[in-house]
Amino acid sequence: MSRSPVDGTPSDSHDSHVSASETLLFGGELAYDTGWSQHHDSWLKLSLKTMALSLPRQVAVAIRLAHQADRRALYTVAASEVGRGLGQAASLVTVNALLMELLAPGAIEDRLRSALPSMVVVGLLAVVGAVLASVSAAATGILEPKTQRVATERYLALVARVEMEAVEDDAFHRLMDSAQYGADSARRMLVYCAAVVTAAISLVAAGGVLAVLHWALLPLLAAMAAPRAWSALSMARHRYVSWHRFVQHVRASQLISRLLIDQQAAGEVRVHDVGPFLLKHFRGMAQTSEREQTRLAKMGVRITLGADAAAGLATLTTYGVLGLLLWQGQMALAVAGTAVLAIRTGSASITDLVVRVTDVQGEALFVADLETLCDEAARRAIPTGGRDLPETVEEIRFEKVTFTYPGAEVPSLHEVDLVIPRGRTVALVGRNGSGKSTLVKLLCGLRLPDSGRILWGGVGTAEADRAQVFDRVAMVAQDFYRWPFTARVNIGAGRPAAPMDDAAIGPAAVYAGADEVVGGLPRGLDTLLARGYKGGQEISGGQWQKVGLARARHRQGQVLIVDEPTSALDPAAEQRVFDQIHRLSEAGQTTVLITHRLHSVRDADCIYVLDEGRVVEHGTFAELMDPATGAGAFRDAYELQARQFRTPSVPGQTRPDGTGVPTEGTAAS
Numbered sequence: 001m002s003r004s005p006v007d008g009t010p011s012d013s014h015d016s017h018v019s020a021s022e023t024l025l026f027g028g029e030l031a032y033d034t035g036w037s038q039h040h041d042s043w044l045k046l047s048l049k050t051m052a053l054s055l056p057r058q059v060a061v062a063i064r065l066a067h068q069a070d071r072r073a074l075y076t077v078a079a080s081e082v083g084r085g086l087g088q089a090a091s092l093v094t095v096n097a098l099l100m101e102l103l104a105p106g107a108i109e110d111r112l113r114s115a116l117p118s119m120v121v122v123g124l125l126a127v128v129g130a131v132l133a134s135v136s137a138a139a140t141g142i143l144e145p146k147t148q149r150v151a152t153e154r155y156l157a158l159v160a161r162v163e164m165e166a167v168e169d170d171a172f173h174r175l176m177d178s179a180q181y182g183a184d185s186a187r188r189m190l191v192y193c194a195a196v197v198t199a200a201i202s203l204v205a206a207g208g209v210l211a212v213l214h215w216a217l218l219p220l221l222a223a224m225a226a227p228r229a230w231s232a233l234s235m236a237r238h239r240y241v242s243w244h245r246f247v248q249h250v251r252a253s254q255l256i257s258r259l260l261i262d263q264q265a266a267g268e269v270r271v272h273d274v275g276p277f278l279l280k281h282f283r284g285m286a287q288t289s290e291r292e293q294t295r296l297a298k299m300g301v302r303i304t305l306g307a308d309a310a311a312g313l314a315t316l317t318t319y320g321v322l323g324l325l326l327w328q329g330q331m332a333l334a335v336a337g338t339a340v341l342a343i344r345t346g347s348a349s350i351t352d353l354v355v356r357v358t359d360v361q362g363e364a365l366f367v368a369d370l371e372t373l374c375d376e377a378a379r380r381a382i383p384t385g386g387r388d389l390p391e392t393v394e395e396i397r398f399e400k401v402t403f404t405y406p407g408a409e410v411p412s413l414h415e416v417d418l419v420i421p422r423g424r425t426v427a428l429v430g431r432n433g434s435g436k437s438t439l440v441k442l443l444c445g446l447r448l449p450d451s452g453r454i455l456w457g458g459v460g461t462a463e464a465d466r467a468q469v470f471d472r473v474a475m476v477a478q479d480f481y482r483w484p485f486t487a488r489v490n491i492g493a494g495r496p497a498a499p500m501d502d503a504a505i506g507p508a509a510v511y512a513g514a515d516e517v518v519g520g521l522p523r524g525l526d527t528l529l530a531r532g533y534k535g536g537q538e539i540s541g542g543q544w545q546k547v548g549l550a551r552a553r554h555r556q557g558q559v560l561i562v563d564e565p566t567s568a569l570d571p572a573a574e575q576r577v578f579d580q581i582h583r584l585s586e587a588g589q590t591t592v593l594i595t596h597r598l599h600s601v602r603d604a605d606c607i608y609v610l611d612e613g614r615v616v617e618h619g620t621f622a623e624l625m626d627p628a629t630g631a632g633a634f635r636d637a638y639e640l641q642a643r644q645f646r647t648p649s650v651p652g653q654t655r656p657d658g659t660g661v662p663t664e665g666t667a668a669s
């Protein structure tokens with residue numbers, strides 16, 4: 001289970017110091033403090049007793065997943081492992097009988113003759129054991145990947161449905177990091193569980209033989225195994241704690257290493273020479289992890305030495321007791337010889353059992369994380385069901401809506417009142433950070449208001465069936481996702497359940513001007529828009545924007561939300577987009593338009609001006625521009641922008657040959 005923070009491997013620590021790299025790059029220590037396991041996450045139960053008590057539940061989880069994945073393969077593994085265990089037990093008992101016969105007094109020929117049937121049985125059992133081992137290995141090979149897939153699918157399906165708040169929560173991310181190993185652990189746990197079954201049955205047989213030889217040998221056997229069991233479990237626990245403390249640190253280190261090879265960062269890595277800088281800090285982060293690994297290794301040595309000393313003492317006592325029994329005549333020499341062999345076999349199977357149980361326990365901790373993540377994801381999921389929206393939503397109304405992002409000190413929206421009538425275009429304008437994008441997140445149900453209501457035809461988003469709200473919205477967000485798939489999927493993802501054939505995708509592409517982009521691609525719609533993969537192509541920011549618009553168009557939502565749709569477009573393309581939005585509006589499409597290009601909102605039915613999360617004025621373009629009716633915020637911003645296009649203020653410029661260039665302003669004068 002140990003995973004080093006550098007290569008994705010966990011470990012454990014209490015004395016790590018925050019490195020300069022963590023402070024500079026991430027603003028502070030990334031490893032969680034030692035109090036975290038006790039206070040912040042009561043789910044992380046780490047006493048040995050609790051670990052042991054929770055084990056059956058985690059085993060049951062892994063078995064349930066395996067059952068879901070492939071019932072037949074699971075039964076095959078279980079049956080063959082039980083068979084193997086029974087075979088080993090029978091073999092041990094037979095070997096002991098064989099030894100008793102061989103070591104008994106009498107002529108060697110007679111002893112060999114009487115031992116012959118036992119020899120044959122031992123041979124047959126070995127063959128059966130080998131066959132069962134192969135059957136089990138084959139069935140496990142089938143079962144393992146399927147179980148991992150079922151576990152992964154389960155948590156991914158749950159995580160994809162959580163509220164946005166959880167997506168941005170670092171505690172939830174920490175759980176996701178750990179739970180990823182949970183799916184892998186569930187897979188490995190099956191193999192270890194199978195080995196536990198075999199070792200347990202064989203141990204019962206060894207114990208039985210010893211109990212028959214002399215009752216005192218049984219507790220001594222247990223005493224020999226106990227220290228090793230303790231040391232193995234302790235180390236598993238320390239590694240697990242360490243893993244959790246460093247999980248964010250691991251992610252950050254991986255992020256730095258990924259940035260060094262990231263395609264988008266590649267330009268700056270070279271031109272700004274960021275490579276050596278990142279490498280240096282990668283090393284800085286790695287050194288923190290290495291210190292932690294060293295601490296764990298030293299702790300491992302101490303624990304193992306202590307356990308080995310205790311186990312050695314127990315072994316010495318066992319052989320001492322055996323000698324005492326012989327000396328006092330309570331045990332025959334032949335029986336003592338058999339006992340030595342049974343002790344060796346027994347201690348081998350007990351060690352095997354301990355190692356396997358510890359392996360199961362180590363994996364179980366991560367499976368428990370997977371369970372916690374699934375519970376947490378279900379708890380934080382966007383609720384299903386709720387009130388139905390009316391068939392036709394006549395208006396969307398914000399009533400005194402206030403919203404503060406988790407962890408933020410001031411609200412991003414403050415008592416906002418706003419109306420979006422059906423079939424109209426409403427524009428949202430305002431300075432950077434004034435709350436426009438936040439407003440549309442609340443509008444489409446991605447976030448819920450802290451106070452106030454957002455009513456879709458009279459039904460508040462807080463009580464509405466949010467799937468229905470999402471269903472009515474088509475959105476091109478400012479940071480719309482560039483799916484690393486084909487152009488077809490990038491447009492089709494607007495309505496992933498609908499067919500993605502040319503007839504469905506084509507009109508949306510034409511609408512957004514993305515048809516020209518697609519026409520220039522080597523495989524048209526089937527061109528992969530991701531560099532770094534075979535046949536992958538990169539397109540420009542403006543071309544992506546056209547693809548994003550086509551996606552929103554393809555969705556055919558009742559409300560079209562476009563957040564800065566033209567920021568990367570050339571003037572002709574920009575004009576075209578605004579004309580199209582205008583035409584859509586004339587055709588009855590409800591549109592919410594966010595833009596900084598104030599000239600382009602002239603045709604909007606209503607313009608809302610936001611400032612620091614408040615609506616400071618609203619009205620038509622004419623109303624806002626009219627000093628008699630507008631408050632001035634829009635007019636001032638518009639004038640400022642308009643001035644930039646009137647050119648008299650271009651400063652005097654000089655040609656390379658040193659002669660002056662008359663500015664347009666001076667030329668005109």
Ligand SMILES: Nc1ncnc2c1ncn2[C@@H]1O[C@H](COP(=O)(O)OP(=O)(O)OP(=O)(O)O)[C@@H](O)[C@H]1O
Pocket residue numbers: 168405406408412430431432433434435436437438439478
């Ligand atoms: N996920 C978030 N978590 C915390 N604060 C956020 C988050 N998103 C935005 N904010 C904050 O909320 C405020 C409003 O941001 P918003 O993105 O809505 O502004 P905007 O008007 O769309 O800005 P821009 O014109 O730059 O796109 C800002 O102060 C911003 O820092």
